[in-house]
Every structure is written in structure tokens, then in C-alpha cells.
Amino acid sequence: MPDQRQILTDRLIARLPLASHKQYKVRDTELPGFFVLVGKRKKSFMMQGEFWRDGAREFAAQMKLGEFGDISTREARSKAKDALGSIARGQRPGDQTKIKPGSITLRQAWERYRDAHMIRKGRSAGTIENYRDHMERLFADWLDKPLGRLGRQPSLVAERHDKITEENGAYIANGAMRSLRAVYNHARKSNRDLPIENPTLAIDWNQESRRNTGMGPHDLPGWLEELRTLDNPIRREFHLLTLLSGSRPTALMRVRIEHIKFALRVLHIPKPKGGEERAFDIPLSRAMIRCIIRAIKVGRMLYAEQAAFWLFPADSESGHMVEQKEDRATLSKWGNDLRQSYRTIAQSVGVSKLDVHLLMNHSVPGVNDGYITRDKLLNDLLRKQQEKISSVVLERASKIEDGLASRWLNAVSLAPTRFARCPAAGNIPLTVARERSRSARPDGRTGHPDELHAPEGLSFR
Numbered sequence: 001m002p003d004q005r006q007i008l009t010d011r012l013i014a015r016l017p018l019a020s021h022k023q024y025k026v027r028d029t030e031l032p033g034f035f036v037l038v039g040k041r042k043k044s045f046m047m048q049g050e051f052w053r054d055g056a057r058e059f060a061a062q063m064k065l066g067e068f069g070d071i072s073t074r075e076a077r078s079k080a081k082d083a084l085g086s087i088a089r090g091q092r093p094g095d096q097t098k099i100k101p102g103s104i105t106l107r108q109a110w111e112r113y114r115d116a117h118m119i120r121k122g123r124s125a126g127t128i129e130n131y132r133d134h135m136e137r138l139f140a141d142w143l144d145k146p147l148g149r150l151g152r153q154p155s156l157v158a159e160r161h162d163k164i165t166e167e168n169g170a171y172i173a174n175g176a177m178r179s180l181r182a183v184y185n186h187a188r189k190s191n192r193d194l195p196i197e198n199p200t201l202a203i204d205w206n207q208e209s210r211r212n213t214g215m216g217p218h219d220l221p222g223w224l225e226e227l228r229t230l231d232n233p234i235r236r237e238f239h240l241l242t243l244l245s246g247s248r249p250t251a252l253m254r255v256r257i258e259h260i261k262f263a264l265r266v267l268h269i270p271k272p273k274g275g276e277e278r279a280f281d282i283p284l285s286r287a288m289i290r291c292i293i294r295a296i297k298v299g300r301m302l303y304a305e306q307a308a309f310w311l312f313p314a315d316s317e318s319g320h321m322v323e324q325k326e327d328r329a330t331l332s333k334w335g336n337d338l339r340q341s342y343r344t345i346a347q348s349v350g351v352s353k354l355d356v357h358l359l360m361n362h363s364v365p366g367v368n369d370g371y372i373t374r375d376k377l378l379n380d381l382l383r384k385q386q387e388k389i390s391s392v393v394l395e396r397a398s399k400i401e402d403g404l405a406s407r408w409l410n411a412v413s414l415a416p417t418r419f420a421r422c423p424a425a426g427n428i429p430l431t432v433a434r435e436r437s438r439s440a441r442p443d444g445r446t447g448h449p450d451e452l453h454a455p456e457g458l459s460f461r
Helices: 010-015 073-088 106-119 125-138 147-152 154-168 170-190 217-228 233-245 249-253 286-302 336-348 353-359 374-397 404-409
Strands: 004-006 024-028 034-038 043-053 056-067 266-269 280-283 412-414 419-422 426-429 433-435
Touching: 034 073, 043 073, 056 073, 106 125, 106 147, 106 170, 125 154, 125 170, 147 154, 147 170, 154 170, 217 233, 217 336, 217 374, 217 404, 233 249, 233 286, 233 336, 233 374, 249 336, 280 374, 286 374, 286 412, 336 353, 336 374, 353 374, 374 404
Parallel strands: 004 024
Antiparallel strands: 024 034, 034 043, 043 056, 266 280, 412 433, 419 426
């Protein structure tokens, strides 16, 4: 009987007569390469495919999927799809990938990049975790395959980028490919047999645009009212300090008590984005000092043990805040929204781009600007600029009619303190602030801005 073409179904195959002399094939019209081979005694599901590269056929493969009666047509078609997919990727179905001695796998390249580059250069735990997620989740099926295979078949990388874009989004897909690009470039330094061109060159990168979610001065009153009514007082002060400092939220969540230098009026960030060599001090305005004091006070009330070590303590495994997200219906702006707001507010009051770069610990553009010594500007120029930015927040709060936001922001001033020993932080104050009543000033306002200086000897060391 001559070969046929039909839509293969269980019912059709059951009606096919067994071969009287010579085997014949009935090919599936829906899935090329999938067919049933009919013999004298049985009917077998089969798959056949070819792999071509640069116009030449490298190999052909045929594979038995099972006997009709043991598996259904649907199961056989699914197996055929998987096998044909392997062939399309240049791998024979059922073959274990053979790695030549000395060839490096993606797993080996990733581990070497992590240990020899990222950890050695002090990259943050968050950055390393992002890379790990990309390598071990999004590229999990490639980990034990030769890295050179990706270099020789960049179409695999382009297809994976398309798949991740569809399943996880454009930003994650681009981020994953940037991680793969870095790992491949690092591996090629010590594995010269890898193809010169990075396989990510085959990618059509997804368009990325900066999200313009920052607030201007006129947006602050509404946001401050939202923030004031936030249930958790520690998170309330955390979001406020994020706005006042323009700092990355992940860095603020990890601030330890010993990082606060009241005598110098700075907040030390030892491991910002970029690693320890990018460590810097944030100059503290008076509003920021009040915010920190309130956070310390309420932290000791709610989480006494954790508050001995962390500025923003929490009942977590690490002892500090680990999640910054809020319900947008409750607090409309948080996280990097506030970082963008800081930059916008700074621009509105005439703070120069260079000063903003220095305050936010951005890389300073230009050769001449690169010679600026940041620490020499900290105690004078940068602190004045920080005070100018904070004053916008206070001024906008004062325009809220009920006055509650303004009272909150001005509710604390420094006072002389007693000290106690803390194993983790050395000498720390038992009481670092006092709240002033309305009658403390003739005009009925709370807080004493003129008294917001660090008393002699007051410092977290």
C-alpha cells in the first residue's frame, strides 16, 4: 500500500489495515515529521527530522515513539513535538550532550563569574541574586550545556529572549540577556576557543523607557497626607527618609545604627550599588535627623531587640525591613518613585546637576568633574543643598490645612542623652529625642529647628 497523508487520530489508525507485504507510512498533515508506520503485526508511532546549518544538512534522526494501543495518538504527537524541538536546537533526540574535555558549560562559567568577579569585587547580595535568578531559573535547561554551543548558535539566544519577553516581560528579558552577555564575556577571557562574537548580538532588544513616576513640589501635600495615615510608623519614616535622601530603598533598609553619625550629621552607606568601593556619606538635613530619631524611638518600642542594630527594624529573619512595597491605593508613591521625586524637587529649587549626582552617589560625568573630591564638599555645599531640598517638603506640608502633617514632620528635636553599651553598636543613646508640646513655642508650632544640632559627644560609633 502506498504512503498516505491524513490527520492522525486514534479512530483513523484503528481502521488502518495491517500491511500485507511491505510496511507503509501514514504521515500526519498537522505535524510534519510525525507519522505512523504500519507493519504486518503492529502499528508504530514514529518521528523523523533533519538539522540544517549554513545551508548544509548536519544530521537526520528517526525515533520510535511507541506502539499504537500502548500510547494514544495525542501522547505520541506530544513526544514528537519534543523530539522535533531537540532536532531544531541541533541535538539528536535522546542523546546526552557530550562535552569535550576542557569545554566550559554555562554553569561553570556562571559560578566562575560569580566567585571570581562579583564576590571578589564586592557586588551587593541583591545584584548577585538577580544574576543567580537569571542563570538558574531562566537558563536552567542550558546550565550543563557547552557555552560554545550558544556562541555557535546565537539563534538559540534570540529565541530564548523572545520566549522570556512573552512569558516574563520585556524588562526581565533584557536583564537576563545582559547577565548572559556578562558571563559569556568573562568566560571568553580564559576560554579562547569560544566564538569571538557574543551570542547576545543576535537579539533584537526590547525598548526600555524610564518610568516617569516622580512627584513635583505641588504633588507633595497629597502624598504626605497618604503617608501620615500609614498604619506602620516605622514604614512611614522609611518612606519619608527615602524621599528626603533620594537614596535607593534597598540601601536604606539595611542601615545599621552604627552607620548613623549624628556628630558629623551624615548617614554612611557602606555597600551601595556598585559595591564597597562606592561607599559614601549622605549629608543629613534637619528634617532627615528628625525622621531618623523618630524611627529609632518607635523601633525601640516595637522591636527592642532588632532596634539595637537596625534603623528600620522588623520581625524578619534578617531583623530589618525586607519589603518596601505598599498598596498603591494606600500610598501612591514609594520606592524608586521617591528617588525620581527627589531628583525632580532638587531641579525645581535650582540644585545643579553635578550636586545632585554627588548627593545621589551617581557617577560624575565628564573628565574635569571626575577630579572633584566629594568629601571636601560634604560639610558645606552638599549639606546646604540637602537642606534646600528638604525645605521644599516641609514648606509643602505647612500648606495642608489641618496642620497634622507639619506637626508630625517637626515633632522631634535632639536633647542631651545618656549612653548604654550595645555589643553590636558600641555606645548608643538610651534616649535620643524628646517630643515638644504645642505650648513649647509662643506661635504654637512644634519642634525647635534651631536646636537641631548634635550635642557634643552624641554619635553612633
